[in-house]
Amino acid sequence: MEEAVVYFVGRLSEDVKEEIRRVAAERGLRIVAYFVDPPHAKSVPLWRRRNYLAAVDFALAHRIRNIIFYSLSGFSRSLREAEAELQRLESEGFTYYFLKP
Numbered sequence: 479m480e481e482a483v484v485y486f487v488g489r490l491s492e493d494v495k496e497e498i499r500r501v502a503a504e505r506g507l508r509i510v511a512y513f514v515d516p517p518h519a520k521s522v523p524l525w526r527r528r529n530y531l532a533a534v535d536f537a538l539a540h541r542i543r544n545i546i547f548y549s550l551s552g553f554s555r556s557l558r559e560a561e562a563e564l565q566r567l568e569s570e571g572f573t574y575y576f577l578k579p
Contacts, residue, residue, distance in 0.1 A: 549578040
């Protein structure tokens with residue numbers, strides 16, 4: 479089973495955590511860490527979100543190449559920003575997954 483980190487924006491309930499674990503297991507992924515930014519972070523650019531940066535740094539430091547995002551709307555409010563960041567992640571060898579659009 480490959481390892482993965484989770485990045486989430488909002489209040490991470492146990493129900494949502496269980497949904498993420500279930501989908502990760504279906505894809506053959508084992509979650510090793512969760513990184514959560516508060517709900518208001520949705521309006522902040524990705525490069526200024528403390529826990530998003532921590533998730534990527536942690537993954538790089540531990541040679542984890544899978545990142546799970548709960549939703550595209552939680553990842554970024556800007557389509558251009560999201561596209562640029564996802565391309566950057568791919569160029570660094572990451573595979574990313576979204577549970578919801």
